[in-house]
Amino acid sequence: MGDAAHCIDIGYLCNGRNMTAKVEMIGKTFGRLTVLSEAGSDTQGPRWRCLCVCGRVTEVSGKKLRYGATKSCGCLQDEVRRKKVDVIGLRFGRLIITGDAEMYVSPSGKARLRQVSARCDCGNDTVVTLGSLKEGITTSCGCYWLERLADPRKHGHTRKNGVSPEYRSWRGAIQRCENPNAERFPNYGGRGVVMCREWRESFASFLNDMGQKPSATHSIDRIDVDGNYEPKNCRWATPAEQASNKRPRKKALR
Numbered sequence: 445m446g447d448a449a450h451c452i453d454i455g456y457l458c459n460g461r462n463m464t465a466k467v468e469m470i471g472k473t474f475g476r477l478t479v480l481s482e483a484g485s486d487t488q489g490p491r492w493r494c495l496c497v498c499g500r501v502t503e504v505s506g507k508k509l510r511y512g513a514t515k516s517c518g519c520l521q522d523e524v525r526r527k528k529v530d531v532i533g534l535r536f537g538r539l540i541i542t543g544d545a546e547m548y549v550s551p552s553g554k555a556r557l558r559q560v561s562a563r564c565d566c567g568n569d570t571v572v573t574l575g576s577l578k579e580g581i582t583t584s585c586g587c588y589w590l591e592r593l594a595d596p597r598k599h600g601h602t603r604k605n606g607v608s609p610e611y612r613s614w615r616g617a618i619q620r621c622e623n624p625n626a627e628r629f630p631n632y633g634g635r636g637v638v639m640c641r642e643w644r645e646s647f648a649s650f651l652n653d654m655g656q657k658p659s660a661t662h663s664i665d666r667i668d669v670d671g672n673y674e675p676k677n678c679r680w681a682t683p684a685e686q687a688s689n690k691r692p693r694k695k696a697l698r
């Protein structure tokens with residue numbers, strides 16, 4: 445037989461006595477693939493049945509595995525291709541997609557949502573799910589709704605240097621529910637808390653239901669801590685009032 449290097453190339457290793465012995469391939473990981481078992485051989489040498497991290501099983505030549513020519517079942521190339529061609533530069537309302545962002549994976553692992561970063565016409569950068577862009581749910585960084593208020597100055601919801609406390613609360617709640625990078629996301633979006641569609645799509649509607657913040661120390665309190673951001677479950681409350689509401693009050697609501 446040939447030299448050791450050659451033997452390694454075809455998946456067998458010289459054992460020093462000019463005989464061949466199998467390289468221990470089973471259980472080894474190459475890129476996204478973990479070798480499960482032998483899968484016959486072809487002109488390139490032995491082939492191996494591999495499990496990809498995406499869950500698919502595929503057969504690959506040992507040579508390609510060791511050379512790094514094959515690193516996945518094909519899902520890796522799919523991702524690279526998607527990133528390059530399809531969405532960057534596309535415009536949705538005021539947002540232009542600037543790149544891919546980390547995939548959103550729900551706590552159960554069942555939902556995997558593709559997220560993208562986008563630049564808003566107002567200059568803000570934001571991260572959104574591609575789905576919400578394509579469905580037309582998200583069309584701006586949030587600035588659109590602020591401007592859509594019937595008469596923002598009269599209601600005091602724009603400031604020379606920023607936005608009103610009510611707007612900040614509304615935007616903060618959305619971040620907690622929808623932005624996996626938000627600090628408090630795990631306790632909100634991560635637990636399935638969402639904002640009702642009416643509020644999500646209209647700050648004006650939120651403000652109309654909630655009214656103005658009674659004071660600077662008030663913030664949005666969900667009466668049922670497992671419930672959503674929706675009119676029947678929300679009120680303005682001080683930290684002290686919220687502290688006395690740490691237990692779910694499902695019975696009181698139903």
Ligand SMILES: [Zn+2]
Pocket residue numbers: 476496497498499500516517518519520
């Ligand atoms: Zn795969």
Ligand SMILES: [Zn+2]
Pocket residue numbers: 538564565566567568584585586587588
């Ligand atoms: Zn904007």
